[in-house]
Amino acid sequence: MTDIKDSQYFIDAIKKEMSHQRFIHTLGVVEMAKELALIHGVDLSRVEIAALLHDISKETSKEELRKIVFEHFPDEITLEDLDSSEIMHGFAGAAVAKTKYKIDDEEILEAIKYHTIGKAGLSLLGRIIYISDAIEKNRNYPGLEEIRKCVRENLDCGIILEISHIIEHLNECQKYVHPNTKDMYKWLVSINKKDVNF
Ligand SMILES: [Fe+2]
């Protein structure tokens, strides 16, 4: 079990490993994730550790990310994934959290691994990290306030709204939408049918 008393240890560690801007973003994710954890009844210490470590590999080179991902998730990564640091840094972050920071809480590791692309069936803790990364206080994009409001009232409906914004944006730019993100969207719609108005 992860030592839940050690959040200051992780704060000190990540501060040394990332740029000031990334550190500020990370603290924003911690703040948002803890607020959502309180609202939705998730353990604050575990959410804090996942949020602190979620971008631990964000500034790692693409070459190094490929090495880590190949070593730890050889059967889970596609050719498209291997071309994207944005996708790989979650997978690599989970591996680094496990090996370097000795995190053995599978939900924390899963939350780090899928914080960018999501996953159908992602735990409540994982969903909180996923959405907190997208809506923390330092983010700024059209429609963000509506998503923040929605997430506080109904976490899944807020995530559905956020994913629909992403898909719309990526389609407009003719960019690739990761299958995991589409799958999480469909899964959330299916389990929240009565609350979703489309
Ligand atoms: Fe990230």
Ligand SMILES: [Fe+2]
């Ligand atoms: Fe992030």
